[in-house]
Every structure is written in C-alpha cells, then in structure tokens.
Amino acid sequence: MSQTTHGVGGLSYDAKKRTWPAEFNVFLALIILVGAFELIGRVFLGDSFLFNTRANVDTIFNEARLQIIILQVSIVGIIAIGVTQVIISGGIDLSSGSIVGATAMIAMSFAQVATVNGNPNPKAMFIEQGWTDLPVIVPVLVAIGCGLLAGLINGSLVAYTRIPPFIATLGMMVTARGVAKWWSKGQPISFPTESFAAIGKGLMPVIIFISLAILFQLIMTYTRYGKHCYAIGSNEDAARMSGINVQNHKILVFVIAGILASLAAVVLSSKNLTAQAGMGVMYELDAIAMAVIGGVSLSGGRGSIIGTVIGALIFGVIISGFTFLRLDAYYQEMVKGVIIIGAVVLDQWRQRLRAMRA
C-alpha cells in the first residue's frame, strides 16, 4: 500500500520501511547487562538487582537502585550530550571536565550566602563587594557565560587555526583546570544560597539530564543544525561544497558543548553544596566513553543522543551492579575500560557486516 514505484525499471521501495535503528543494539546490550546482574544476584546472593525484595516496602521495583543508576550518571550525562554532537560533527572535546571545574568555582562564588549560623560566611569570596545572597539567575548566567566563552575559544581554534580538535581542547583542558585552581587559590567555595542548592537537590539532576537529552535529540533530528552536524562529520568537503558554512557551524557546536558542560557544573556544585578546583576530573573521558558505548562513531557522522543516554545508563548499571555484587570499585574501572573497547569493536563488526550485505 505504501509501496511506491519509480525509475525505468520500476524498482519499488516501501516509504514506511525503516532499517533497524542502531540504538536498538545498544539498548539490547543494556537489557542483557541488567539481566546478567539479576541472574548473578539471584544465584549467588539470593537477592534481586532490579526488583524490590524488602517486605516492608510496597513496590515492584527496587526504586532506590533505579534512581541511583540514573542519578549517578546524570551530571556526566549532561556533558555527554554536548560531547556527542561534537563527535558527530567530526570533532572531539577533551576540555569538558576542566570546564566543569572552572565553571563550578566561578559560578559558586556568585551563589554564596552572607551569613552562616549568624556568623559572616568564612568562605564567601565577594563578601566585601556585597555580592552575596544574589538571585539564583546570577550564578547560572555566570556559569553559562563561562561555558560559552570556553566553547567559543575551542570552536574558534578549531575553525580558524585548523589545529586538530584534540589539541585545541587539550589546551583548554589544561588552561581551564588552571583557572579553576587560580580562582580561589585552591580553596573550596561553599555555602550556597538555598535557591542555588535547589538546582541539584534530589532527582533534579535526572530531570535536567533527561530534559536536555530530549531537547537535543529533537534538535539533532529535526533541525538544520542537526543535519549539518551529521553532514560535516560525514564528509566535510562535501558539506563545504554544498554551501554549508563549516567554520561557523563548528564554533556553534563547541559553544553548545561548553554551555552544557557549564550547566553540568551548576548541577554538580549545587548537589555537593560546594565547589572545588578538582571537580570534574576525568569527566570528559567518561562522557566520550558514554557516547562511544552508545554507538556514536569517533570518525563522525554516526550516532545519536538517545544512543548516548543508553550508553550513560549502561555506565550507571555497571557501577550499581558492582556495588550490588559487593565487588571492589577497582574492578569497576577495569571492566569499564573493557566495555569501551568492546563497544567499538562490536560497532565495527556490525558496520562491516552491513557493508557485506548491501
């Protein structure tokens, strides 16, 4: 019915027919992983990974664990959304973890209260200037400004100096970490206002993460911006010859990644009620790993935000699963590395298989 015929030979195709989405495989991996933890738990511990086993609680699932699975990856997940669109357009961003550190420090210093328990806030950076108890919008805008600036520098370096994104963002990674340490001379910045602390309270990080993920999935699928990300990552010369302003697009991609990293910094410092110069170390690599596990190709052009979200969930399940099995945190790290490699190898196999079938 939906068959359409065209061409001299009358070759037909089905307009409704869709190929298996690549995300499906990643989702399957997530299910298998959860199933494995459930099985091991039942056999060896006599406990369930997913379902509620406590008699005094009236729920089907172990809701506390499900919440933790998502909560512990939400903040890095926000970064991963930005990193995903960078990778899809053929770049890489190593600076996001350091941007988190620098932004957390700077934003938090504009979110502090004047008095703690009746005494002047000993940690307040701008108490002399009277910049305390500011409305929550101030630190948030300061954070977005930081992310925007860092992204603008990253993007301009990549677009105009033609140095590889790896190097440009490596430089930013080192510099931004330096800024984070310099801002308060290494001192932690604490005692935020109640309204600032509310941003990262409870399940708020999850809500922010999922909302941003949905927004960017829509942007990547339905807007010109998204289409050009895929086009540039797929064949930059073709994109340029087709009249796409590749330079401007790359700058915008890095600006968005910077802003998302800065939003992650707001959520993280708010959740922890403090900002420290060492915040966000290695987050950039976790974010890249989430994207890669979620099927985003490091050579650009392929992947999706949905994939990255599933990749993030796989991360969360592994961490929770190892805790559930009472295995040392050391093993978590080792297995994480194996899974990153495994995901890329599997993806390449899948690509080759497809190429052979076509």
Add this chain to the structure above:
Amino acid sequence: MSDIVLKTENLTKYYGGVHALEGANFELRKGEHVAIMGDNGAGKSTFVRQITAVEQRTSGKVWFDGQEVNFAGPIAAREAGIETVFQNLALADDLDVPSNLFLGREKVLFNLGPFSILDRKFMRKATEAALVRTAVKIPNLNNTIRHMSGGQRQCVAIARTATFASKLIIMDEPTAALGVQETAQVENIIRTLKANGEPLILISHNMRQVFDLCDRIVVFRRGRIVANLRKQDTDGNDIVSYITGSKTGEAELAA
C-alpha cells in the same frame, strides 16, 4: 542570441607560468548536450573550473543565461543555476537520499536561524519527484548512501543537480569509476535530461558514450579548443586525430 545558455569569450587561465587554458571561445544553446574531450592536462577541467568559479579566471568573459557574469565562487554559480556533478562525488555518506539532495539548501518549516525546523515531508516528496524525473532507481530513500553502489551514488549526485531546476548541468567524467550496468544507468539519466531539454556539458573519455549522448563535440588540446564539431560531421578517428594533435587548426562548425 537569446537561446544561448552559456558563452565564453577568450577565456584564459594561467597557473603562474603554465598556460592551462588560452582564449577559449565556447557556446552552448538551449537543450544542447555538448561533450568536451581531450587528453589529460588538455584544459578540460580547467575550463569547467572557470565556469563554475571554483577558480577565478585570468582573463576573458563569460555570459550565462543572457547576462555577463562574474561569480564570486561555486556557491554563487550554483545559485545562478549551474549545477556540477564532481568527479569526487560531493555526498555525505551518513545521510539518506533526501538529506543529500538538499544538503546545504534544506527546505525549512520554521525559520529559527541555525535551529530552523526542517520540512522533511516536502524534501522527501521533492526527492521522489526528482528520482522519477531522472528515472533514477534507488532501493530505499531512508537508507544512508554509505552502502549504496557507485552507480547509485552517482545517480543521487545527478538527481541532485536535476532537482533544483538548474539551467545548466556540468558532469565531469560521471562514469569513469563505474561498471557496465551502472554506466548504462547513468547514461539513461542523461538521455532523460536530454528529453527534458536540459542543457549539459559532459566531460568524458568514452568515445562511444560521447557519440551516443551528445550533439556536439569540443576538443581541447594544450589549453586551446582545437575542434568544435557536430556529431554527424565527424567520427571517432577524426576526433582522435584532433585529441592527439595529428590534425591541427581550429575546425569550425560549418555555418
């Protein structure tokens, strides 16, 4: 004069001391398919690059669609209606067929700057129409073109030029890398374009193809046009002697 689509006068291009193209006088009329032949380095591609403004000419004049033109770059030339199928297909592997057809000139539903919402339905419909018009056969529009055959990809590239109601299509060796069947498919598209009255400049090394598809043959040798012959006034041997230089002097069309 009004039925002349493209005209060049003394079109010249020097790369430093190398005279790649010298004093090319060329005319293309409405609905006409002209072949450009010549040895490697004879100036064929240089000639095309001056018309499409991929490079800026050293001297000479170009008229397109009744007006003298000085395109700033390939995008300006394309906007004026000159569509080129490049040797190194300008396609994005990870995009589907409609996205490739509309690459860089997406139809937009709401304009929100870079975040403009795409009119995917319109682009699909237009793609289907373009494929019907050019008689291109693609198994599934929704597939990325990564795993399509060379012929199918070339067809997508050609369908792209035909989608935008272009006034002139230039193809630079469109079948050089294709197999027999795929070449036949591309040639069919070119015949369809001819039937639709769309003018075409075809650069090719394939003598049979040129005699099959074109009305007129222009031969380049050492940066100059050495022959400009109607198909019925010449034959393969004649063309070869012009290409190799055993026959010299500018052969003009019998007025």
